[in-house]
Amino acid sequence: MDSGVKKPGVTSSQVAEHAGVSQSAVSRTFTPGASISSKTRQKVLASAKELGYRPNAIARSLITNRSRIIAVVMAYLENLFYPDVLEELGRALAAENYHLLLFTGFMDRDSDPVFDQLMQYRVDGIILASTSLSSELSEECATAGIPVVLFNRTTERDAVSSVTTRNREGGKRIAEFLVAGGHKSFGYIAGLENSSTNRDRFQGYVEGLAGHGITSVATETGNYSRVEAQDAARRMFTRPDRPEALFVANDHMAVAVMDVARYEFGLRIPQDISIVGYDDVGPATWTSYGITSMSQPVKRMVEATVDILMDQIASGEIEAEHRILNGDLVVRTSARLPQSGIVSRDGQQIFRPKEA
Amino acid sequence: MDSGVKKPGVTSSQVAEHAGVSQSAVSRTFTPGASISSKTRQKVLASAKELGYRPNAIARSLITNRSRIIAVVMAYLENLFYPDVLEELGRALAAENYHLLLFTGFMDRDSDPVFDQLMQYRVDGIILASTSLSSELSEECATAGIPVVLFNRTTERDAVSSVTTRNREGGKRIAEFLVAGGHKSFGYIAGLENSSTNRDRFQGYVEGLAGHGITSVATETGNYSRVEAQDAARRMFTRPDRPEALFVANDHMAVAVMDVARYEFGLRIPQDISIVGYDDVGPATWTSYGITSMSQPVKRMVEATVDILMDQIASGEIEAEHRILNGDLVVRTSARLPQSGIVSRDGQQIFRPKEA
DNA sequence: ATGTTCGTTGCATACGAATGCAAAATCGCC
């Protein structure tokens, strides 16, 4: 049982005294671009090293009004897409000398309590992945001058930026692919009903099919969850109108769906049923699954996200910016192949119809 | 182009003025247990709400010398075990009103630069997952009064706590299981050479086999990496002494190994080769793999980790504490079954030999 | 009415670093 007091660290004043200079000199030594002679600088650095001094980022934040912390709110970490994103974000933010305060395990609705926490730390920016934000809160961020970026979601709300891929075109491309593969009946396993990704992918899919005179799509909902996707798959495969081509709204669900198809219904993929996913993430590439999937360029999406944040932090202008990137339909073995339209790029097979 | 200045937030003084009280009163309103009458408290809360005031955690940290931030250093996010851990950690820390500053994408060696960053934020504690720490740094943390917990790693170094499972016993249990399954030749695909988990699992495995007079174990190294595990598997399966029982040091690699076995070597699992993994994580449970695997109780490991941190933060006593938890050998379909020793628990099949 | 006690309140200061301003030191040039 101790007092519970953390030993105080070395302060700039202590370093100053030790080096025989003022506290200002110490501060300037650790402030890039500040006016300081290299002689005193060396003295300070020597003393700092000897005393084990490290600038206190907390104190610095207080006066600069910059925490150099970015809040990241992320759920669905069980979907490997997001750990992937997280890892890239960590890298990209570190490169800009920013740090990542992670809030996790919150679903769409209750992002508000977590929001309170994150605002208390005066974060310089907010990244919302697989989560949305109420309009009051996004408004509050805007007036507080804190940039917000939705990652892999989008919203009409101004003052909230977003980074996505062309989900509608992706859905459409998948429709083209499946039609070109000679399929006659089509199904869709949906993600979260109110998510923009799900809405756009489905819309594109339906449009694409409609372009070929197909108006009926068997739909079940998996809510981007593995367990629910399994149930959705079971319902789908017991329908009298079981489709021969199935678009599953993301790979995370597609993996679950494939296991159900093969091991619970004895379906052969792609002979009995073609399955196409979305994200082109980890397990999609494993030989057991080999999912034909629309890719989302994680690295470029992350770059765009950080780019938007850095811009808005530097300029102080919070103005919604929507970056929309392109993906490719990576062709593997989970769906029947069309006669034409498949090209090779970077060692991968890509579906690229002529009119695209 | 703006000045680039973030609009300053509402301060306690502004709230004080608005409510007609002193700044101290505002502070006390938001400090649990402080001396304040409910009348002024109400006044303050009303004004705070009206102005949209939120206490500034940065300023608070400065004076309390407590940031309520825990640094988490984590690599190998591609192994779903770690996202799992991350999600639990987020939950557990949030429950204690702590926050999670994530550092990712760093391997064992270069944890030192990241360490500099994390010390600048005066974090109240450090969790190192899949990473270690040089002795100087751990020493520095100890003298600074910052508790450090190694997660799923351990070290002899005092002043550094750790949370692990009984890896040696786990390796041994796997040996017993494979021997009981009637296998005659044994192999091991190793994880990171210098990690304690790999060392302990292997040691237990070898000991367990030795207990049955088996002294030869075919070994290849996959370094806990998917790609390297594939190569290791290829080498393993082309050896003249290809074993019929294979322990892969974690599930993340085991999945890769199974794909190589089936699709590159046409091996049937478990008829031609039995495979056992470690972690009992996501993909291990998927029907395509159904890996027989030693489980690590993520939730309890996280609880123990947070527990240690909270204790040491509260007491100020930095004293190494090593929590070692138990796992179970969850039996699925990737390895031949022994005649006896399999019991059912919580809807899972567990291998529990009589002497255990 | 007076004195005592206890709970509230405000004042003043501290936390550690950054920065505008003016003083001091350095440099260049004639």
Added chain:
DNA sequence: GGCGATTTTGCATTCGTATGCAACGAACAT
């Protein structure tokens, strides 16, 4: 060596909150 120009330096203040201390007020007992 002297003067102006320029760089370097230190002083003092600031950021937003917590907290020791003293003053204050209310409640109660005498």
